[in-house]
Amino acid sequence: MKVTIKEVAREANVSPSTVSRVISDSSQISEETKERVRDAIKRLKYKPNAIARSLANRKSRILGVVLPNEAQDLITNTFFIQAMKGMSKYAQNKRYYITYAFSEDEKAELEYINNFITSNLVDGICLLRARTDDRSIKYLKETQFPFVVIGRPEESENLLWVDNDNFQATYNLVNELVKKGHKCISFLGAKKDWNVTKDRFKGFKVACEINGISIQDKNFVIMDDFNEQEGINGTIKLLENITPTAIIAEDDVLAFGILKVLNERKIKNIDVVGFNNSPLAELQIPPLSSVDINSEELGYHATKILIDFLENDYTSINHYIIDTKLVKRESFK
Amino acid sequence: MKVTIKEVAREANVSPSTVSRVISDSSQISEETKERVRDAIKRLKYKPNAIARSLANRKSRILGVVLPNEAQDLITNTFFIQAMKGMSKYAQNKRYYITYAFSEDEKAELEYINNFITSNLVDGICLLRARTDDRSIKYLKETQFPFVVIGRPEESENLLWVDNDNFQATYNLVNELVKKGHKCISFLGAKKDWNVTKDRFKGFKVACEINGISIQDKNFVIMDDFNEQEGINGTIKLLENITPTAIIAEDDVLAFGILKVLNERKIKNIDVVGFNNSPLAELQIPPLSSVDINSEELGYHATKILIDFLENDYTSINHYIIDTKLVKRESFK
């Protein structure tokens, strides 16, 4: 049988409310009785019941995370497990729990979110990856439920988010390439209405312009999806009109496609850089240089910003930028 | 403000207990009032409070999963995310929630488990991967707390587990190799005290013996850890004493190391087969044949067996074997 606060109270010869106060280390309890109660707690090995506590507090200390379940994920999914790890790291520090749900599609995602909220199980929600015109975000905003997004949302005022500075990262990358003497740089992306695409492309474009490299339509290709085949198709299309000296891929999977084409055509003098630094990057031929987005940090700060918000009720910081880092390998060094 | 069971009761002109009964679809309530209450529920958009329900039921419908620190191995981790996906799939069906925690080491793991149990937050626990002499399992057994293990534990009586038949899978694999004419087969594994290692090695050994292939010490190597470098070292060691026509790797990451050595030495006539069918397998040169362990199914049935146990309180089935499937690619076909 579980030992409750009552047993402890009896053991320590105080009332249950006193025990409760000792547990929350209330300042208005004498050190003496605190000692006595703590002793009793130890002796009886008492642990507070999280559920009962949640009910009384109307706070569960549980966070809900909804994982999207899109086709592209299987390969790139180290992002998810890493982000989840980062999330749990901070949450565990703060004695929060995290519960997760995989959604089959956007509709299911909304359902899970709705369920999380209305069942009163979670105090806050964490969304991985913002879509454009994101219905989940819209819904969460409407209901005023606390949540954080990994990936900058379109309308980012008044909501919590964590992301890399994708503009800056790509901007810097172009500069590095230029420093190495590159004069004709191409960009291969996908999902033109995703914010991450917009940001990275913009960083590419602006940096090129600053460096006096003119960017025309033939300099870049934006595909529909993130997968190797699209990378292959995009590269073929690109090479029809132009022969760049370097290609930036918005994501490693696209870069894998690029490398395939280059290998096949035995083209050796085009540098390639991807994004995300997936574990597969270093196994490519040649090993792929890639911008590490620091997934674990993204997750860590997502829960940090959310929990801080929940506890302070009001914070000045509503977003956080995670550093990126170019990992140089054979494909560009 | 959240609408509670009281509001609904008032709206439907019944008592709260009646509403409660309607929610659990009690047979002893007239269809008529059921209708009326359901109407009220819809009108008021009432959703039961999960926490309050948990307290009253003394069941949270929350499962806890503890991820081992080996999850850090970024390369092999598709197993974890896939297992988690499978777990959530069944749990969601049954309206269970899953909360996870990453443990840094065995000590932390024990702490999390203890916390899960004593805080009364979870109804059951799922462990990923059994160690030998597993303290977590021992502890869970002692406390009599419901739990399931993915990966056959040493003493598997009276506890729930899910696993592949690793003996059988390796046994069959050897037979396939023999059928293709192989007469000298080697085994490269790691972590000699893991059950999965024991089982796969045993399958290898027995099958070889049955086929009249004698197995001596030079025929196999068991390394310390699962990573590519260990695969490389193991292969080098192996090839010092023997030149097999086929090598079985206990895990794909080890196989990646094997392929590296073979490529470097331009050895073309050794077939290689790994385990786990990681997404990287097909990207190897040559594409690696691998035994798919069906991670998602493992997770799915783990929660299934656990939830079934929790709900029936007593089940005859206490373990479940998940099929494996050899995926043939260039490295062995």
Added chain:
DNA sequence: TTGTATGCGTTATCAG
């Protein structure tokens, strides 16, 4: 078939 009263294990309010 339905309602009343009580408990689930805490926390919070209000006295003392």
Added chain:
DNA sequence: CTGATAACGCATACAA
């Protein structure tokens, strides 16, 4: 500084 007492939202034994 400490102790009753009443919530928190729901479930259920017992009555009616």
